[in-house]
Every structure is written in C-alpha cells, then in structure tokens.
Amino acid sequence: MKTGAAKRGETHQPFGEHVVMRxxxxxxxxxxxxxxxxxxxxxxxxxxxxxxxxxxxxxxxxxxxxxxxxxxxxxxxxxxxxxxxxxxxxxxxxxxxxxxxxxxxxxxxxxxxxxxxxxxxxxxxxxxxxxxxxxxxxxxxxxxxSVAFGLTEPEHGTGMDIGTTARRDGDHYVINGRKWLITNSDIATHFVIFAKTDPKAGVAGVSAIIVERGTPGFTITPLPETMGCKGGEHGQLDLVDVRVPVANVLGREGQGILQMEELLEISRVFIAATSLGTAERAFELSLEFAKKRVTFGKPIAARQAIQRYIAEMGTDIYALRGMIQDAAAKWDQGRRIPAEASMCKLFGLEAVGRVTDRALLVHGGIGYTRQHPIERLYRDARLNWLEEGPPTIQYAVAATRFLAGYEWHV
Ligand SMILES: Cc1cc2nc3c(=O)[nH]c(=O)nc-3n(C[C@H](O)[C@H](O)[C@H](O)COP(=O)(O)OP(=O)(O)OC[C@H]3O[C@@H](n4cnc5c(N)ncnc54)[C@H](O)[C@@H]3O)c2cc1C
Structure with a gap:
C-alpha cells in the first residue's frame, strides 16, 4: 500500500507545522x-x-x-x-x-x-x-x-489578501480594518478575526485573534439578504482601534494562514457534504415527481430522456459520496488532504449544480415556482460555490499541490 498523503506535521510537504489537537x-x-x-x-x-x-x-x-x-x-x-x-x-x-x-x-x-x-x-x-x-x-x-469567522474583506480579495492590521501595544493588540459577509454576525459572541500582526512578513505575518462582541470600537452592520440560504445574517464588521489582550491570539502568532489552510481542508469537505445532501434531496424529489407526472398518457419516468437525467444525477451523487468518504477517512487517520479537500469541494459544487439543474428540468415549469422545494434547493446550492473559497482558488490549491509532487494514492 502506498501511503502518499503526508501525515500532519511531516516536513516533506510545504504545509507548515502541525498545530491542531484532534x-x-x-x-x-x-x-x-x-x-x-x-x-x-x-x-x-x-x-x-x-x-x-x-x-x-x-x-x-x-x-x-x-x-x-x-x-x-x-x-x-x-x-x-x-x-x-x-x-x-x-x-x-x-x-x-x-x-x-x-x-x-x-x-x-x-x-x-x-x-x-x-x-x-x-x-x-x-x-x-x-x-x-x-x-x-x-x-x-x-x-x-457562538463563534464566527472573519476573513473576507471588501477592499481585499479571496483568502490571504488581508488589509486588517493588529498592532502590538504592550500586552494588547490594537486592531483596525473591515470584514464583510461574516456569517452569524447577528448571534456570534466571539469572532475569529484574521489580521496582519507583522505587515512585512506576508503570509507569515497574519494571526487569528478572538474579538468579543461588544468590545469598544467593534461595530456590526447587517448586509443585504442573499439569493439562497435565506435568513442567515452575513454582516460587516468594522474594527476601529479595537484593543484586545495578546492572550486572545488563537493558535500561534503569525501562523493564522497556515492554521487556516489546515482547518480549511476539512471544512471544504464539509461544504462537499452540504452539496451531497442538497443533491440527494433534489434527486429524491425528482424520482418521486417523475413517477407521478403523466404526459401524453405515460409517467415522464418512462421516457428515455428523463431516465438519462436520473442516471446522471445518480452518478454525480455516487461519485461525490465516494470522494467525501475517502477524504474524511484520510483526515480521521491524521493525514493532510489539501488536494483531496479542494477536489471534493470543486466536484461537489459542480455535481450539486448539475443535479439541481436537472431536477428543475424534471419538474418542468412548476419546479420554477415556490410550490416545490426544488426552487429553493437550486438557490441554496449556489452558496456552495463561495463558501470556503470559490472554484478558482480550489483549482489553484489542488494544482499547486500536484505540481509540487503531491502523492495522494492509497
Ligand atoms: C453567504 C455568504 C457567507 C459568507 N460567510 C463568510 C464568513 O463567515 N466568513 C468569511 O470570512 N467569509 C465569508 N464569506 C465570504 C466568502 O468566503 C467569499 O465571498 C469568497 O471566498 C470569495 O471571496 P470574495 O468575495 O472576496 O471574492 P473575490 O476575491 O473578489 O473574487 C471574485 C472572483 O475573482 C476570482 N479571484 C479572486 N482572486 C483570484 C486569484 N488570485 N486567482 C484567481 N481567481 C481569483 C474569484 O474566484 C472570484 O471568481 C461568505 C460569503 C457569502 C456569499
């Protein structure tokens, strides 16, 4: 058996030091x-x-x-x-x-x-x-x-591109910056804020710092309602000279991005599981509908074209299920899964996209109305593109690993 995926903390892959407790x-x-x-x-x-x-x-x-x-x-x-x-x-x-x-x-x-x-x-x-x-x-x-995660910024891009700073002042940090699209901003009591503690050090200068709701200088503003996954609050956080004790650093100072990369691996698999669940529901509803809906004297389930949609939906779900099980099993064995996680997330969003598209087609016009949950599932699934990084970032993560000689076969 070839156990190619690196164990957490092994140094032959450029993942940084192993920090998680497990x-x-x-x-x-x-x-x-x-x-x-x-x-x-x-x-x-x-x-x-x-x-x-x-x-x-x-x-x-x-x-x-x-x-x-x-x-x-x-x-x-x-x-x-x-x-x-x-x-x-x-x-x-x-x-x-x-x-x-x-x-x-x-x-x-x-x-x-x-x-x-x-x-x-x-x-x-x-x-x-x-x-x-x-x-x-x-x-x-x-x-x-409740805890929320504050990475994304309006003036900076996906992931590591961070403008928020945390300047050391004795045994405190003074944080300045703006975050947005931060989920659970209405209920979170604690926010993990990513900020540059050493602006000259690039990726190695970013730390994760816990900021409590209500800290002076910290304001939270709701943002407009989203296309799907209705009802969640994804607010804007403004931090103006917010003082927090140095003891609020989460993990190690300057290791914020490396820690996040490691934890993002499993949370990308979480998003793939979300895609799987939504796809399974859309599939189940489509099977039910196709058997009931009669046109030209026959249930549409008897038509080859509809059967093709059903077979393709099943194939996507089956493949995604297998990928998730493999990635989760490796993670639970203590391995790093950078490429697997990005591939799960990527395939998952494409699979749930295809499945909800086909589910809409199986349902015909009535599926486009709010009479059927397909309309909601279709909208909800679109968030999976963005959570834990959009597709282009997943391409970059997976391709970079493979080009660096990442071994991943078991
Ligand atoms: C409902 C919702 C909830 C969210 N919750 C949270 C949360 O709780 N916490 C949090 O921190 N964030 C959260 N986000 C933010 C989300 O993670 C980001 O929207 C996502 O990562 C994309 O970042 P961005 O919006 O800055 O897009 P941008 O970085 O502006 O990207 C725009 C486009 O350009 C592409 N792009 C950008 N940079 C590059 C590059 N270097 N190479 C190639 N392509 C690139 C992107 O793929 C995308 O297609 C949430 C977003 C939504 C919609």
Whole structure:
C-alpha cells in the first residue's frame, strides 16, 4: 500500500507545522451504538421540527432564533464537534458529515447557521489554549455562545489578501480594518478575526485573534439578504482601534494562514457534504415527481430522456459520496488532504449544480415556482460555490499541490 498523503506535521510537504489537537478523532468519536442513536434522533428532529419552518423563513427572509435555536439546542446541534470534556458531543469528522448532509436537505439558512457555528467551534477546539477553551467552548457546545469567522474583506480579495492590521501595544493588540459577509454576525459572541500582526512578513505575518462582541470600537452592520440560504445574517464588521489582550491570539502568532489552510481542508469537505445532501434531496424529489407526472398518457419516468437525467444525477451523487468518504477517512487517520479537500469541494459544487439543474428540468415549469422545494434547493446550492473559497482558488490549491509532487494514492 502506498501511503502518499503526508501525515500532519511531516516536513516533506510545504504545509507548515502541525498545530491542531484532534481530540475527538483521537478519542474515536462516539461509540458506534451511541452515534447511530444520536444520528437517528437528529435526523428525525430535522424533518419533524426544522423542515416545517421553511415557508416562514423563506417568506420573512429571517431565521427566528427564538424558535430555531432551542430546537437546535435540543438536538445538541451546537456542540457536535466540541470535545466531550467541554460539554460537547465529540463527534469525529466522519461522524459529523452525514448529519451536516441531512441538514443540507432542509431550509438553507438553518444549515448555514449550524455549519458555520460547528466549523468555527471545531477550529477553536483544535487551536485554542486550555484557558480559551474553558472560557468559550462550554457555552458554544450548549448554544448560549457562538463563534464566527472573519476573513473576507471588501477592499481585499479571496483568502490571504488581508488589509486588517493588529498592532502590538504592550500586552494588547490594537486592531483596525473591515470584514464583510461574516456569517452569524447577528448571534456570534466571539469572532475569529484574521489580521496582519507583522505587515512585512506576508503570509507569515497574519494571526487569528478572538474579538468579543461588544468590545469598544467593534461595530456590526447587517448586509443585504442573499439569493439562497435565506435568513442567515452575513454582516460587516468594522474594527476601529479595537484593543484586545495578546492572550486572545488563537493558535500561534503569525501562523493564522497556515492554521487556516489546515482547518480549511476539512471544512471544504464539509461544504462537499452540504452539496451531497442538497443533491440527494433534489434527486429524491425528482424520482418521486417523475413517477407521478403523466404526459401524453405515460409517467415522464418512462421516457428515455428523463431516465438519462436520473442516471446522471445518480452518478454525480455516487461519485461525490465516494470522494467525501475517502477524504474524511484520510483526515480521521491524521493525514493532510489539501488536494483531496479542494477536489471534493470543486466536484461537489459542480455535481450539486448539475443535479439541481436537472431536477428543475424534471419538474418542468412548476419546479420554477415556490410550490416545490426544488426552487429553493437550486438557490441554496449556489452558496456552495463561495463558501470556503470559490472554484478558482480550489483549482489553484489542488494544482499547486500536484505540481509540487503531491502523492495522494492509497
Ligand atoms: C453567504 C455568504 C457567507 C459568507 N460567510 C463568510 C464568513 O463567515 N466568513 C468569511 O470570512 N467569509 C465569508 N464569506 C465570504 C466568502 O468566503 C467569499 O465571498 C469568497 O471566498 C470569495 O471571496 P470574495 O468575495 O472576496 O471574492 P473575490 O476575491 O473578489 O473574487 C471574485 C472572483 O475573482 C476570482 N479571484 C479572486 N482572486 C483570484 C486569484 N488570485 N486567482 C484567481 N481567481 C481569483 C474569484 O474566484 C472570484 O471568481 C461568505 C460569503 C457569502 C456569499
């Protein structure tokens, strides 16, 4: 067996030093029986409690946290990736993926809320100091606190292009800059802000710093409603001379981008799982519709052209499922998966794009109306292009690894 993918921390791949803790994975996640029980309960609650909220959220373009958050709390959805010793569920990443995929079948604003909360909670669980963990994680696990991720900026581009600065002043940083499109900006109690702590050092000069909501000089403004995944809040953050203790650095000073690259690997697989869940729902609805819809005296399911759509949709879903399982298994074995993660994310967004396109065609004109969830699934899926980096960035990440001799066969 050729085990080409680098282990975390190995130096022969240019990934930087291994910094993540991997407590849940090392603990093996939940015992299979306990996991299956929890998963079944969550799946049931998603369809019983969350799915009926779709119309109200879509109509109002607003997720009512007074209604949704207690439901998510009851199903322990806020603590899925937080280690057990901080009050979380302690799922391994492989265990988390099917649950995220199931959330991606119902109203997208709820999926975005829980995805961002859990992904940032995961990052915090992996990188934070013991003191930071004890302060923040128990509240995050029970859903009374929430963490958001502040990277994107209006005046700078995708990812590493950062203008926000954090100047050292004694045992504090003074942060100045603007972020936007920051999900959960309405509910987050803590924001992980990426800022240049050493502007001359390029990528090595960026740090991740925890900024609490309400810190003087820190203002949050809502941005306009989005095309799909309605009801989520993706606000603008303005930081003007915001003072935070140096102890608020998450992970290591100057390692913000390297840490983010490592954590983005698994969160790109999370987005691929979202694409999978949405594609599965669009597929199931299309099968049902094709059998029922009769034209020219026959169900459209009997027509070869419709069968071709169905076969192609199934093929995309099957391929995506396999890719995700492979990437998650490697990650849970402690390997880095930079190329695999970008390929999962890329193939996932293309697959869910094709599947929701075909689902719309199977449904005909009525699928374009709000009478069928296909219309919503089609819009929701378009966010998968952008989350955790657009396609051009995934091309760059995967191609750079391969051109540098990345070995990835198992
Ligand atoms: C609903 C929503 C929620 C979001 N939530 C968050 C969040 O919680 N936190 C957060 O930090 N961000 C968040 N984002 C931001 C998201 O990650 C970015 O929008 C995305 O990464 C693209 O960055 P950008 O908008 O700056 O686009 P730009 O960087 O301006 O890119 C525009 C186009 O140019 C291409 N491009 C840019 N630079 C290059 C390059 N060097 N090489 C090749 N092509 C390039 C891009 O691929 C894209 O096609 C969210 C976005 C949305 C829509």
């Amino acid at each position: 407590e849940n994975v090392e603990a093996g996640g939940l015992e299979p029986k306990e996991y299956e029980k929890l998963k079944a309960e969550i799946f049931e609650a998603i369809w019983r409690d969350l799915d009926p909220l779709e119309k109200e959220i879509e109509d109002n373009e607003h997720v009512d946290h007074a209604v949704v958050d207690p439901l998510l709390r009851k199903m322990r959805a806020f603590g899925l990736l937080v280690p057990k010793r901080y009050g979380g569920v302690g799922l391994s990443t492989s265990q988390y993926l099917p649950i995220l995929a199931e959330f991606s079948k119902v109203q997208g604003g709820i999926r975005v809320l829980m995805h961002v909360h859990n992904t940032v909670a995961h990052g915090l669980s992996e990188l934070a100091t013991e003191e930071q963990r004890q302060q923040i994680l128990p509240g995050v696990a029970e859903g009374t606190k």
